[in-house]
Amino acid sequence: MSxxxxxxxxxxxxxxxxxxxxxxxxxxxERRGSAMIQDRLGPNRVGPFGLFQSLADAVKFLFKEDLTPSEVDKPLYYLAPALAIVPALTTYAVLPFGPEVQVGGETVKLLVADVDTGALLFLALASLGVYSLVLAGYSSNNKYSLLGSVRATAQMISYELALTLSVVAALIPAGTLRLDxxxxxxxxxxxxxxxPHxxxxxxxxxxxxFxxxxxxxxxxLPFDLPEAESELVAGYHTEYSSMKFALFFMGEYMSMATLSALGATLFFGGWHFxxxxxxxxWAIVAAKGFTVLLAKITAFMLLFVWVRWTFPRFRFDQLLKLGWKVLLPLAIANLIAVAALTIGGVL
Amino acid sequence: MEIAVFATFALLALASALMVVSHRNPVYSTMSLVVTLLSLAALFVLLGAPLLAVLQVLVYTGAILVLFLFVIMLLNVGREAPSGGTAKGQKIGAIVTAGAFGALVASLLWGRFVGFEVAPLTAEYVELQPLARALMSKYLLPFEMVGLLLLAAVIAATVLARRDQGSGGNRVG
Structure with a gap:
């Protein structure tokens, strides 16, 4: 191999x-963080600082009985958890984590897929994540699941507009879709x-x-309406158990990391400090770049945890109002302002 | 290699397109359409138009088909009941459509046969900056007209959706 x-x-x-x-x-x-915020201890028994608790949980997920309710739509029911993690895993292909390096006389770029449409590809792949929620709710044959999916669809479509517009604004000064x-x-x-610039x-x-x-x-939280446990049991994944449920869980955390990585790259200089x-x-350069990017992603993730345990949940009409009547006009104004400033030579 | 990739995605596109029209459950049809459009995106990449492929995934699979599913779920359309026969104009429509498609394919093949070359895609159609420039200069009028059309559709939809409120008081949903 080359x-x-x-x-x-x-x-x-x-x-x-x-x-x-x-x-x-x-x-x-998240469990230790929530405990800290609520003045509790959290899981602290398994391993140092309770670090092996997650390992124990993973084993539990693997060995729990995998129940399939009798009236579910089986093909879609099995497809949904898989779709939860695939988009989050693929988006990383376009994310740079270091400069060009020389390995054995060859130039290697420190990103997987070196394509001209990087940022668009990222958004396109990330937008496929909604299918898992939709199909999970539909196939479960449960009204709470279905309500969760309907909410998820409306919510994700609405906020995707503002998200995309803010991403586009961040791309304008550089004048390119390439994240590197x-x-x-x-x-x-x-x-x-x-x-820093x-x-x-x-x-x-x-x-x-963004x-x-x-x-x-x-x-x-504060926008976790598709799985609002006080209204919808567990929302779209009510009928899932064992490892299938764990896949939704992993998908949620992975997409958090995905958007954190995009935010770090677009707004905080990516792998550069x-x-x-x-x-x-090359190995040291790659390690430095990756560590810096990972540190920025971690900072975002801690913010996610902090916010989750600090704010109450929105009502659904408040959520959509915020998305369409506040964020979208603001994002459009932001886009126009950034474009004007870029043409004016300020940015 | 190239032919293998093409064959895989072309077959996938055809098979899933068949599934779209033949499956009784609208959710399965929509998901098959997702597969069709993703396969077409792969074929676009193969043809050297990655921007088109990405836009296809972003706009169609990422947004429009999700809305399809949304509507299907909201209306809770179940499995389509097997209908007694075909609708009246259905056969004629099918024949006309098939004929038009056949004529299109035949004209392309005939063009190849008599030596008429189809112009290859230029940068103006496949690369981001030339495409953007062309849309904002050469094709500005059609571009704005499409925008106007979409705006009109949005306004029309809003008017239709609000029609109840005048007479029905504050009845919800």
Whole structure:
């Protein structure tokens, strides 16, 4: 095999390994974090700081009885959990985690799929995630599941508009759909002489829109209406048990990580951090880039946890009103403003 | 390699398209249409038009078909009851459509046969920046007209949806 082929496989393997571990680690973080916020202890018995609790949970998920209710629509019922994690796993292909490096005399880019339409491809793949929720609710033959799916569809379609518009605004100053070029744009110079040249500073409104929309897209509190447990039992995954349920769980955490990674790349300079030297041996450069990106993703994820245990849930009409009457006009205004400033040479 | 990829996705597109029209359950039909459109996107990539492929996935599979499913679920359309026969104009419609499609394919093949070359896609149709430039300059009028058409549809839909409110008081749903 050529170096390029081996490098591609290695990059895919790296992302896969990281993403598969997102859910167990985040479950632990979420339980300990919620405990901290509510002045409790949380799981602290299994292993150091209760870290192996997630391992125990994973074993439990694997060995629990896998129930299939008799009246479900079987093909779709089995398809839905698989669709929950596939889109989140594939979007990482276009995410850069380092500069170009020289490996054995060949130039290797530190991203899996080097395509011109990177950001669009990311959004396109991420938009497929809604099918899992829809099909899960439909196939379960349960009114609570169905209501959860109907909510999920309306919510995700509505907030996708604001999300996409804020992403487009972040792409405009760099003038490209390639995420590695967006990262490169954010390395040039500084804002006001001391702030890093990250998009988040001039586009703080765009970033806020992106953040709010990503809470809705990942069905996290305060927008977790598709699985609102006080109204819908467990929403779209009411009828799922064992590992199938765990897949929905993993999918939710993975899509959180996905949108966090996109946010970090578009608004916070991606794998780059001012002051870090990205030259030298390729392995060290890749490790530095990946660590910085991972640290930024982690910061986003902690924010997700913090918000979840701090805010109450919205009502559904409030949710849609916010999406259509506030975020969408704001996102359009933001887009026009950013475009004008870019043409004017300010950005 | 290329022919294998083409064959896989072409067959997938045809099989799922057949499923769209033949399956009794509208949800399965919609999901088959998802597979059809994804296969077509793969074929676009093979033809050297990745932008078209991505837009296809983003617009059709990511948004429009989700709305299809949304409507089907809202109306809770179940399995279609086997109808007694075919509708009156159905056969004629099928024949006319099949004929038009056949003529289109035949004209393309005939063109190849007599040496008439179909112009290859230029950057203006497949690459982002040239496409955007063309839409904003050469094709500005049709582009704006499509926008106007969509706006008219949105307004019409809103008017239809609001019609009840005048007479029905604050009745919900």
């Amino acid at each position: 170096i390029a082929a081996i490098a591609t496989l290695a990059k895919i393997g790296l992302w896969f390994a990281v993403l598969m571990n997102v859910a167990p680690i985040m479950v632990w973080v 070029d967006v990262v490169a744009y954010q390395q040039q110079g500084t804002w006001l002489g001391f702030l 990250w998009n988040v500073f001039p586009q703080c409104i765009g970033f806020l829109i 953040l709010i929309a990503s809470f809705a897209e990942t069905n996290r 001012p002051g870090i030297d990205y030259t030298g041996h």
